[in-house]
Amino acid sequence: MSAEATNPEAHPEARPELRxxxxxxxxxxxxxxxxxxxxxxRDRLPDAIGHVAExxxxxxxxxxxxxxxxxYLLAETSHRGQMRKSGEPYITHPLAVTLILAELGAETTTLxxxxxxxxxxxxxxxxxxxxxxxxxxxxxxxxxxxxxxKIDYGAAAEPETFRKMLVATxxxxxxxxxxxxDRLHNMRTLGVMRPEKxxxxxxxxxxxxxxxxxxxxxxxxxxxxEDLVFAILHPEEYERxxxxxxxxxxxxxPLPAIADSVRTVLREAGITAEVQVRPRHFVSVHRIALKxxxxxxxxxxxxxxxxxxxxxxxxxxxELHTCFxxxxxxxKDFIATPKFNLYQSLHTAVAxxxxxxxxxxxxxxxxxxVAEAGVVALGNPYVTAxxxxxxxxxxxxxxxxxxxxxxxPGWLSRLLDWQQSAPDPDTxxxxxxxxxxxxxxxxxxxxxxxxxxxxxxxxxxxxxxxQHGAAAHGCIGARVNGRLTSLSSPLSDGDTVQxxxxxxxxxxxxxxxxxxxxxxxxxxxxxxxxxxxxxxxxATTTAARAPLSVIGARGGGANAVADLPNAPVRLAGxxxxxxxxxxxxxxxxxxxxxxxxxxxxxxAQMRAVGRTSVAVHWRATADCRVTLLAESFGRxxxxxxxxxxxxxxxxxxxxxxxxxxxxxxxxxxxxxQLPDAAGLPALMRAMRNVPGVYDVSRA
Numbered sequence: 001m002s003a004e005a006t007n008p009e010a011h012p013e014a015r016p017e018l019r020x021x022x023x024x025x026x027x028x029x030x031x032x033x034x035x036x037x038x039x040x041x042r043d044r045l046p047d048a049i050g051h052v053a054e055x056x057x058x059x060x061x062x063x064x065x066x067x068x069x070x071x072y073l074l075a076e077t078s079h080r081g082q083m084r085k086s087g088e089p090y091i092t093h094p095l096a097v098t099l100i101l102a103e104l105g106a107e108t109t110t111l112x113x114x115x116x117x118x119x120x121x122x123x124x125x126x127x128x129x130x131x132x133x134x135x136x137x138x139x140x141x142x143x144x145x146x147x148x149x150k151i152d153y154g155a156a157a158e159p160e161t162f163r164k165m166l167v168a169t170x171x172x173x174x175x176x177x178x179x180x181x182d183r184l185h186n187m188r189t190l191g192v193m194r195p196e197k198x199x200x201x202x203x204x205x206x207x208x209x210x211x212x213x214x215x216x217x218x219x220x221x222x223x224x225x226e227d228l229v230f231a232i233l234h235p236e237e238y239e240r241x242x243x244x245x246x247x248x249x250x251x252x253x254p255l256p257a258i259a260d261s262v263r264t265v266l267r268e269a270g271i272t273a274e275v276q277v278r279p280r281h282f283v284s285v286h287r288i289a290l291k292x293x294x295x296x297x298x299x300x301x302x303x304x305x306x307x308x309x310x311x312x313x314x315x316x317x318x319e320l321h322t323c324f325x326x327x328x329x330x331x332k333d334f335i336a337t338p339k340f341n342l343y344q345s346l347h348t349a350v351a352x353x354x355x356x357x358x359x360x361x362x363x364x365x366x367x368x369x370v371a372e373a374g375v376v377a378l379g380n381p382y383v384t385a386x387x388x389x390x391x392x393x394x395x396x397x398x399x400x401x402x403x404x405x406x407x408x409p410g411w412l413s414r415l416l417d418w419q420q421s422a423p424d425p426d427t428x429x430x431x432x433x434x435x436x437x438x439x440x441x442x443x444x445x446x447x448x449x450x451x452x453x454x455x456x457x458x459x460x461x462x463x464x465x466x467q468h469g470a471a472a473h474g475c476i477g478a479r480v481n482g483r484l485t486s487l488s489s490p491l492s493d494g495d496t497v498q499x500x501x502x503x504x505x506x507x508x509x510x511x512x513x514x515x516x517x518x519x520x521x522x523x524x525x526x527x528x529x530x531x532x533x534x535x536x537x538x539a540t541t542t543a544a545r546a547p548l549s550v551i552g553a554r555g556g557g558a559n560a561v562a563d564l565p566n567a568p569v570r571l572a573g574x575x576x577x578x579x580x581x582x583x584x585x586x587x588x589x590x591x592x593x594x595x596x597x598x599x600x601x602x603x604a605q606m607r608a609v610g611r612t613s614v615a616v617h618w619r620a621t622a623d624c625r626v627t628l629l630a631e632s633f634g635r636x637x638x639x640x641x642x643x644x645x646x647x648x649x650x651x652x653x654x655x656x657x658x659x660x661x662x663x664x665x666x667x668x669x670x671x672x673q674l675p676d677a678a679g680l681p682a683l684m685r686a687m688r689n690v691p692g693v694y695d696v697s698r699a
Contacts, residue, residue, distance in 0.1 A: 052111065056108070110178065156425035274306040442492065445497070461522055475509075582598045623673065654673055
């Protein structure tokens with residue numbers, strides 16, 4: 001978008017070794033002349049977009065090319081007289097961007113908007129004109145990729161432009177597809193710029209555009225952008241990597257022979273498959289070199305196996321692991337659990353009898369399309385059922401209405417949520433880079449059956465704000481995989497989380513939550529609340545109170561009898577046995593007998609130190625004493641409600657202890673005298689039914 005260009009041969013990034021195999025390159029000077037000459041007939045496409053039409057028809061044989069002709073004519077006449085710094089007519093830039101998208105399989109609406117993507121920004125064409133000529137969809141996409149005016153925003157123009165594009169991408173991911181292709185062409189032709197400007201553009205590309213390409217699954221653009229940025233920002237490492245690849249080119253590559261062996265194995269198994277050797281791009285080779293030190297011959301590429309159906313992928317995997325030695329640690333199943341950017345494949349590595357280790361990727365041809373082109377391969381992801389039935393695939397619902405995120409809701413929804421709360425462009429820009437730097441995503445399951453997409457390392461606090469928004473201020477705990485845990489606990493991929501909210505609407509987050517929040521939405525929400533409630537924020541850091549104890553007036557006698565005449569009997573406080581628990585007795589100091597449940601940890605300790613064991617049995621009387629632990633959320637009148645529930649069951653409180661709240665959770669300990677041990681289950685149920693109590697257990 002309005003970036004200058006130069007001759008591709010003048011810059012190392014445009015060298016043939018960096019080009020994706022099979023990608024057609026535009027001859028910009030020839031196309032520049034064609035653009036100036038225009039079409040020879042009103043009934044045929046201009047020669048300058050013949051490449052685009054050919055690439056588009058390869059993916060969409062029935063596409064109507066007339067709209068591309070009209071878009072090109074408007075773009076060419078609007079940009080006529082404008083030149084890039086390299087000397088080519090400016091129209092060559094939107095042509096090149098459109099060809100990139102056409103080769104990836106973009107549908108007609110995207111290509112139309114791509115041809116026009118700089119007209120509103122750099123010419124006298126208005127958005128209203130675009131709507132009149134090409135409809136609301138094209139107008140929305142063109143508006144989404146148009147920069148905000150620098151005269152209005154000053155130094156904040158770049159972050160505000162990205163904020164605008166992200167908001168537009170939330171309604172139509174095709175906006176970001178065009179931006180990525182636009183940046184790729186500008187990066188290919190960046191050599192004419194001053195070195196400092198090259199570095200600035202490359203850093204923004206590295207920090208923002210490449211992570212966005214990864215999240216949208218457009219690997220074909222992402223890998224080339226990575227190599228171009230690598231050459232600009234790390235020229236020495238780039239040259240070393242280029243030398244490694246050049247040296248490998250003169251050696252015998254073991255991968256073609258391994259690929260032949262794989263073809264033979266699959267053919268004998270009756271599996272129809274296409275087997276390719278895929279060279280690694282520069283950055284990938286560099287990463288492998290850093291990881292392994294000395295590179296092996298098979299490290300410069302991977303084997304790709306393409307099949308027809310999902311089931312064939314697993315059949316291929318079975319044959320590979322049967323006929324070769326699998327490297328178990330390298331196996332990943334992204335078909336059963338796709339990545340958050342639509343990516344699906346089986347990854348494995350196998351060792352050959354000759355000692356070579358080859359990485360193998362197995363996927364269907366449709367998976368391959370999506371792996372290369374990401375959201376671009378979806379065509380128009382917003383097409384309505386009625387328009388699809390009518391045979392008009394580029395017709396969709398109103399682009400200004402909120403639409404479903406086709407990339408699986410998660411990172412994009414999070415960006416759209418927290419950017420609304422970002423107080424200024426600098427905060428937005430820094431938080432955006434930090435968010436995009438988190439290059440792994442996890443999926444956790446909610447207790448109600450839904451899912452949450454979170455960055456790796458997210459805690460229960462992040463899950464609370466992702467699920468409940470501002471209501472998460474009252475979160476006081478969580479159960480992860482059924483076990484009670486603190487809000488600071490990190491989550492893992494596949495965890496099930498149940499978030500526990502306080503009934504008190506005035507509850508708020510603690511300042512230490514910021515130490516465990518990883519998502520911008522959670523951090524911004526917590527910081528805003530703490531700024532709005534400075535007194536409450538101070539209160540969360542005050543010292544804990546001493547435990548509250550309530551002691552009853554009456555003790556209780558043990559109803560257990562030991563086979564030791566005249567020996568006093570005590571029920572152990574550590575496990576508080578009651579009839580009909582299986583018990584064991586031990587003689588302690590003073591000749592008393594202490595009674596424990598047989599599974600109590602103290603039993604093993606008594607035996608280990610040589611305490612005398614005594615047989616114990618229960619009396620015929622049914623009364624007993626027991627200690628119960630109640631876990632609850634802090635709220636007013638909780639102690640009164642619990643003791644009232646206990647009294648309704650006809651049980652006497654001997655003593656009670658209430659510990660200080662921890663993360664708004666309270667632990668109660670009650671020693672109770674029951675008239676009948678058979679009533680213990682009913683008593684525990686009654687205590688659990690008290691609002692705010694989430695668990696009651698024996699001590």
